Amino acid sequence: MIKLCAPFTAFFNIISPRRCLICFNFLAHTLVTIPPAGGLGDFLCAACQEQLKVCETTPALSSSVQIDQVFSGYQYGGALAKIIPAWKYHSRGEFSPLIKALVLLTLSRLSLSRLDFDLILAIPLTNSALKKRGFNQALFIAYCCAAELQLTLGMHELVKDINTEQQASLSRDERASNLGDDTFRLLNQNVVKGRRILLCDDVLTTGATLKAAAATLNEAGAVSVSALTLARVEL
Numbered sequence: 001m002i003k004l005c006a007p008f009t010a011f012f013n014i015i016s017p018r019r020c021l022i023c024f025n026f027l028a029h030t031l032v033t034i035p036p037a038g039g040l041g042d043f044l045c046a047a048c049q050e051q052l053k054v055c056e057t058t059p060a061l062s063s064s065v066q067i068d069q070v071f072s073g074y075q076y077g078g079a080l081a082k083i084i085p086a087w088k089y090h091s092r093g094e095f096s097p098l099i100k101a102l103v104l105l106t107l108s109r110l111s112l113s114r115l116d117f118d119l120i121l122a123i124p125l126t127n128s129a130l131k132k133r134g135f136n137q138a139l140f141i142a143y144c145c146a147a148e149l150q151l152t153l154g155m156h157e158l159v160k161d162i163n164t165e166q167q168a169s170l171s172r173d174e175r176a177s178n179l180g181d182d183t184f185r186l187l188n189q190n191v192v193k194g195r196r197i198l199l200c201d202d203v204l205t206t207g208a209t210l211k212a213a214a215a216t217l218n219e220a221g222a223v224s225v226s227a228l229t230l231a232r233v234e235l
């Protein structure tokens with residue numbers, strides 16, 4: 001059923017019409033209707049939404065004994081290959097509400113609930129990387145998950161001291177060797193002991209980063225470590 005805009009909303013949309021964040025075409029429908037709550041129509045036109053392909057399968061991280069389950073929202077490509085780098089590397093904060101909407105749609109589609117986990121963590125950045133980038137994109141995703149699932153978010157428990165080469169710039173073999181057993185550490189091991197962890201990151205490529213972080217959590221006594229990424233590169 002089409003729901004008409006309230007007069008004020010319609011007037012505001014006429015004097016300041018919203019555009020698609022990717023192609024900048026006007027979101028014409030916002031002139032007469034209200035997009036579904038929690039949907040993507042506030043941010044993307046129909047053509048750009050069609051470029052978003054959900055991940056129907058789970059990745060083969062079978063060689064890893066460190067991670068129980070890996071959940072990914074969307075295939076990395078199309079519109080998402082423009083959205084994530086712009087948001088992550090070029091401080092395009094206007095993408096944050098869209099990222100939040102994508103994370104919430106992923107949680108809903110996968111039927112993940114607060115009963116599945118005890119604690120949510122994010123893949124950390126080094127302090128120098130954080131200063132350069134201005135924010136940790138994985139922590140933003142973890143925050144969205146924690147708020148939606150009403151679970152505790154460990155903001156600073158997992159840390160990364162070693163400045164490794166940026167994973168995105170490396171080959172598959174280089175990614176694995178770039179991260180060692182000491183890449184990540186916990187400030188307080190008791191925080192994860194006996195708990196089921198959901199570890200969040202933005203993009204899954206080879207899984208090397210998630211596996212290295214999960215090894216640290218398992219060593220500290222986590223009952224299980226699952227991972228959620230917004231996107232996954234199909235190798």
Ligand SMILES: [Zn+2]
Binds near residue numbers: 021024025044
């Ligand atoms: Zn568009």
